[in-house]
Amino acid sequence: MAHTWSRDRAGAHIDSKLEDVRTVTVVDYSREMSLDNIPANKAYRVKAAHLYADILNLGDMLGITKVEGVRCHKLTLRFLNQHFRAARRVLARTDARRVDFHNQRLHAIVAKPYGDEDEDEADRIHHAVAIGQLLIDVLAETGDDHEEVPDAAMRVGIDSGEALAVNNGRRGGRESLFLGDPANHAAKLASGGAAPGVYLTNNARQAIGLAKVAYPKVTALTPAEIKTSQAEAALGVTKDEIVKEWREDLKNNPIGIFEFSRHTPPLRTLDITALTPGNSRRQEAVSMHADLDGFTAYVGRHVDDKPEDVVKVFHVIRAELDRAFTSDFDGRRIRFIGDCLHGLLCEGTAQTTDEGATVSTATLCAGALRSSFELSLEKLKEKGIDVAGLGLQIGFELGPMTVTRLGMQGDRVRCSVSRGVLAAEARQLDCKDNETAIGDAAYDAGTTPVQDLFGDAKKVANLDYNAAVEALSASDDETAKASKRAAFVAAPAAARSASVVVKPHARGA
16 A cells, blocks of 8 residues: 655644644642543643653563564563552552553653652652662562563652643543653653663752752662661662552452464554454554654743743644654554654564565655654644754664563553564664664665665654655655655645755765
8 A cells, every 4th residue: 555745744743733832731749639530721830749760671671582573572571460450459559640651661750649749749759769779679579470570670850849730641541641851851860871770860960959969860769778768768668568558459350361363454544442462453563653853952942931932833743744744654663652652563464575666665654754744843833833853863763672562451551562563762772863764674674765865874864754755766665656646646636747856875875
């Protein structure tokens, strides 16, 4: 099936999203308010301590077998399912709120006690530190007993302050998301090193009476400092109690065996809400990460004087990226990870994946995402909204991908984990704000035109849809040629004579 991107189609959708947020309301959060199902045109200012907990060695779990087959996926997903159920119990027993659980990453907030006083903030941070250590201690007891699976190492990052709570996700996946420094700084601490432990920003350290340090990313809290926070927090629950409840829960509600089947492409038609461990999906596909670069700094510049603009930019760009990925290229969005879209693409049949066509479609889709992003900026600027400093990083990789949901009936979270998922994110993180990068496996499976386009660096700047389709079709990539023909047929007659030829990068240049 040929996939195309249309400026007119994208523009009409962006206009409709701008209308959704023509008037935005930002209010202070209070204990009577719910953070569930926040309208697109509303945001809450929330003072809280933010906690991110990352499993550092997920790649080691996925690498327990030489070939990335069913076995390593089953064992890794089983471990993550056990971890999610344990972490869920910790948060429920400690009066914290889960914001997101994405594969190996947990984001939670401590909003109580509500208040603006220094002692209120200190209480929230002590509480977060105690929860972070409890998560580490519980994880050490609730890992998989299978001898092939390595013990998990966890790293916790914590910051505190005010952030904007908005709606994260769309149909079937709505949850709260926090925009602002405390969430981002905590996330960077959690992912900022290879050593386990609990790490605080200098802002959070000073709020609980600790001295600033030169390098917060390498300065874990000492056992004595953690004990002080545990005493201040008085969580009222111990590691042994959580582990006992967790084991009883597993006995009464066993996880079940992960069973995989393929989904007949396109992946857009995959109903993730129907998935369970026994009804999971696994097939060769492309994992793509498209992340708004510079958005953290953008939020920091505008959260105080123009928070409404932050909400508008966030809503419009993400909605259009989602539309282009799913509607134009039949991809399946797995979830939004903050301001990053993670999705899967696959071309082929019920039995097999056409890897070359999948990579070509992913290349065109990456170009379409950049075109949609640039058109979104253009239309936002026309409305007088500052969009300076924003960019888009895109990375994708090919490989065996999984899709399932973890947890229990009534509280399940979607999950797609594999070596390719990790590699796609790594490629995205290696990009500048105008770059698109392809992974090694996708590059090897790609057509010669795809390889020429990305070059030996496997990275290209300013790759919009027109550049991608012209470069590939000019070099006889059949997927791109089909997309170009489909676009030509669909375009108004007056536009059919216009064309732009983009010279591919020569490998070795």
